[in-house]
Amino acid sequence: HIEPFEKIFYVRYRLDGALYKSMSLPLQIKNAIISRIKIMANLNIAERRVPQDGRIKLKLGKTKSIDFRVSVLPTLWGESIVMRILNPESLMLDFKKLGFSEDTLKKFNKAIERPQGMIVITGPTGSGKTNTLYSAINKLNDPSVKILTAEDPVEFNFAGINQVLVRNEVGMTYAAALKAFLRQDPEIILVGETRDMETAEICIKAAMTGHLVFTTLHTNDTPSTIGRLIDIGIPSYLVSAAVNLILAQRLLRRICTNCKEPVATLDKEELIEIGFPENEIASLQGKIMHGKGCPKCNGTGYKGRVGVYEVMEITEAVQKAIVSHVPEDHLRKIAIKEGMITLRMDALNKVREGISTIEQVIENTVMAKEALPAYLLNPDELTFENGDLIIKEGNTDKNFYQLLQGQLIISKNEKVISEITQPGEYFGEMSALTNEPRSATVRAKGKSIVKVFPGEKLKETIENYPDISLRIIHSLIRRINETDRRLTQ
Ligand SMILES: [Zn+2]
Structure with missing residues (x-):
């Protein structure tokens, strides 16, 4: 983040979700730096009034290169530049390292190994959805299947997968790409995001005609994803028939392993309030950890991140509930009865295992609403x-x-x-x-x-x-x- 203000010129960077100030540069070099980056990113340096997006491919040695996505925004004090590093080596494709529990992974694998149906991954921006999608695609990628993806942007390239860049300005929308995909005879289709009725409709149709379809939605959890699909305009019986599995996810910060230590005094009431069963509290002493801060984690106590996951399998009972339009919290209850672990429950597991903290659980997940009366x-x-x-x-x-x-x-x-x-x-x-x-x-x-x-x-x-x-x-x-x-x- 290279940001000009009235009297200062800042450089900040984001690590594991949090912003850090790195340096203040002299204002005199502001224009030179901004122009240099714009040239590298193939942007118009004469244009300073409208936002621009570009890309830099930086060669490191003979074989390695790193891509940067560059966004330029004109502000009151000059152009503000944000560069996002797209380093293929930072892409983690190992589900275990992503934080999948054994049970979650088993359910997920079962769903993605089916020949057809829809897999919906949901969560806010920056919750690691793309990483999960890529891990799934990477696992399924082999010469015997044809995989097509429509993405905006294409963040990483995979050998053997046909990746298409969505460009709304020339009419290459998700829906347009999808329609063309169906004529290309694929087994697996990935649609970067489903926002509108048309895209959702074609996804559902593809999922019911012999294709495995992956997509993402911006919803909070798995029950609200069902509601969103119905709100978009897909009849509930089609949602229940086409969807194999919904995965909701969040990223929690990982406790730094170098300075990890047990939390000395636990707040019993807080633990109960966030969802630990009362009879478990005594056994948590010594198990719940935090990082006290060290040079390796810049004194924050955290290093890296770990995913928490809520997996809703569309079982027969869940299908029945979807078709009869039960309210969201009722649907959640039925899914839990069918074995679903909620985001909060999975986050508490990460605390039990000493991987993340109580603060991260509270910050990133919510308790399910009170159950409905009988x-x-x-x-x-x-x-x-x-x-x-x-x-x-x-x-x-x-x-x-x-x-x-x-x-x-x-x-x-x-x-x-x-x-x-x-x-x-x-x-x-x-x-x-x-x-x-x-x-x-x-x-x-x-x-x-x-x-x-x-x-x-x-x-x-x-x-x-x-x-x-x-x-x-x-x-x-x-x-x-x-x-x-x-x-x-
Ligand atoms: Zn540390």
């Missing part, structure tokens, strides 16, 4: 045959419902006013909200299954569970629109 978690499910009455106009019962499977017809005075066809849609909530008798009749159209929720809990549900409230509102709006459409026909 009436939301395990509601009764009722099955109705064609024509069966679910709600009768004029009655004063107050329960509300969610459609799981099938279709329903809403009528008023024997006249059909709307239909409910989307699994996940709520209905019957109006009486509980207004305390008035049922305003319409709901019957099953064909065999239908619905969940029943207690009407007296509706207010509490709306107040405490925003994602359910939103779905109820969406259901209401859709029904109003549908009735409106029928009235104006």
Whole structure:
């Protein structure tokens, strides 16, 4: 980071995620340095008003070279330059060294060895997603499979893999690249990032027609990734059918091995608060470590980083939950029951093993939200045959419902006013909200299954569970629109 300010000219560098000040240079050499870097990166040195991006290939000796990605940003006091080192030797392709536990690695390998399906890797920028993707691709790379990647930027080159640079300005979007890929007869496709409906749709289609598809999303954890795909516009049944596995990840700083020592006094309450079981606390004394700081780690107590991972396998139970649109925390609970280790749980393991610190756990992961109450978690499910009455106009019962499977017809005075066809849609909530008798009749159209929720809990549900409230509102709006459409026909 080479940054000009009014009276100083700074050089800073980022190591393991943290910025360090390296030197202050004399202001007089500012223009010379900036111009030199811009020339090396093939940028226009006469242009100082707009941001520019370039690349420097620096030869070290006869065989070695290192790439720098260069970004130039015009600021108030001159152009600020950030260079990112793309050193292939710093790419770590060994899953064990990346922090994968044996169990996580087994699940991940199982998913990437399947002939088709989608593997989604998720996490914020700088959480090591690219490294994980490259490790997977590197493991699968052999002459008997054709691998195509669409990336922005292409950070590392692999022998035998067709890597395509995405360039939106010339129309080479992720979606455009993907469409072309499908005509190139590949076994494995990597899509750098999925942000829009079109890209997501083609990914899903490819994953269901004999291709293994890798991609990344910017979501916080595995359950919210399912929600994001559905929000983008992919129907839940396709998400559940196409996705093999979702991996969420974060990077924690590693304790410096040179100055590592046990934490002398542990805060028992804090340990319980961050998720250690109460009966384990006594045994943690002497196991929980930190770095006291030494010359090897610049006095920080940390050196290098380690990944923590949350792996959601799309098992049959998880598939069923996705299709019936359960709320995120319910989905998380089901996945945990199926063996998922959450990011927080994996981070706590890194503390147990003395690899990272309590501070890093708190900084980089969150506790899963409180579980749902029983009436939301395990509601009764009722099955109705064609024509069966679910709600009768004029009655004063107050329960509300969610459609799981099938279709329903809403009528008023024997006249059909709307239909409910989307699994996940709520209905019957109006009486509980207004305390008035049922305003319409709901019957099953064909065999239908619905969940029943207690009407007296509706207010509490709306107040405490925003994602359910939103779905109820969406259901209401859709029904109003549908009735409106029928009235104006
Ligand atoms: Zn140290």
